[in-house]
Amino acid sequence: MVDHRDLVRKLSSTAADTENPLSWFEELYMRANRDERLIPWSDGNPNPMLVDWAIGKPTGKAIVVGSGLGDDAAFLDDRGWQVTAFDISSTAIDWSRERFGQSSVRWMVADLLNLPMDWIGGFDLVLEIHTLQAMPEELRAAAAKKLAPLVSENGHLVCIGRYTSGDVGIEGPPWPLERSFIEGIGQDLGRMNLVNFRLPFDEIPVTRFRASWERRMGKIN
Numbered sequence: 459m460v461d462h463r464d465l466v467r468k469l470s471s472t473a474a475d476t477e478n479p480l481s482w483f484e485e486l487y488m489r490a491n492r493d494e495r496l497i498p499w500s501d502g503n504p505n506p507m508l509v510d511w512a513i514g515k516p517t518g519k520a521i522v523v524g525s526g527l528g529d530d531a532a533f534l535d536d537r538g539w540q541v542t543a544f545d546i547s548s549t550a551i552d553w554s555r556e557r558f559g560q561s562s563v564r565w566m567v568a569d570l571l572n573l574p575m576d577w578i579g580g581f582d583l584v585l586e587i588h589t590l591q592a593m594p595e596e597l598r599a600a601a602a603k604k605l606a607p608l609v610s611e612n613g614h615l616v617c618i619g620r621y622t623s624g625d626v627g628i629e630g631p632p633w634p635l636e637r638s639f640i641e642g643i644g645q646d647l648g649r650m651n652l653v654n655f656r657l658p659f660d661e662i663p664v665t666r667f668r669a670s671w672e673r674r675m676g677k678i679n
């Protein structure tokens with residue numbers, strides 16, 4: 459039996475040597491042929507640290523970056539957010555539409571590295587989960603810079619992923635992110651709130667983070 463993580467690493471390292479190093483996402487979704495068990499990052503539920511973050515937050519316009527099979531977007535939609543969700547994989551977007559046909563989420567194919575200009579400053583919540591850590595290092599920093607500019611006045615940026623305190627030689631994807639990299643994602647948003655955690659099934663040494671920022675107008679962070 460093929461280990462799904464091995465397949466992810468094989469597809470990603472093959473794509474890394476081509477002119478489209480992100481093409482393996484589409485390939486993986488196509489190969490899965492609508493079998494959710496073959497998508498290693500999907501367990502059919504919204505991320506628990508998103509669910510936790512959303513408690514008590516007023517709703518507004520949200521954008522979900524690299525939305526995968528759509529569970530986080532559908533969760534926010536259920537909570538009353540007005541949600542745009544995008545992914546570079548058209549198969550993932552079609553699949554999300556099928557899974558959440560009743561939702562009001564606006565599903566779109568888009569590339570984080572090349573976003574529409576009219577999205578700048580347009581969202582009360584910009585949500586990125588497990589996407590930066592799945593991108594090769596040479597694209598990751600450029601991709602991270604695209605997030606903060608999307609945040610509206612008084613809006614939030616929330617990033618969730620794997621964390622490393624600087625261990626070297628991790629074979630990804632995923633490539634856990636270091637604190638200094640995570641801090642840089644917020645750019646002009648000011649002070650970062652960082653929570654480290656483990657999920658119940660995580661094996662040591664996996665640790666995770668949720669980083670959040672708020673664009674607070676007229677206040678010094």
Ligand SMILES: C[S@@+](CC[C@H](N)C(=O)[O-])C[C@H]1O[C@@H](n2cnc3c(N)ncnc32)[C@H](O)[C@@H]1O
Pocket residue numbers: 480483484499500523524525526527544545546547550568569570571586587588589592593601
């Ligand atoms: C590891 S998966 C995580 C999916 C989802 N966020 C989750 O937590 O289940 C990364 C997702 O980001 C998408 N992705 C990768 N690079 C992207 C890019 N440049 N623009 C938009 N989506 C991208 C992939 O197709 C994939 O669905």
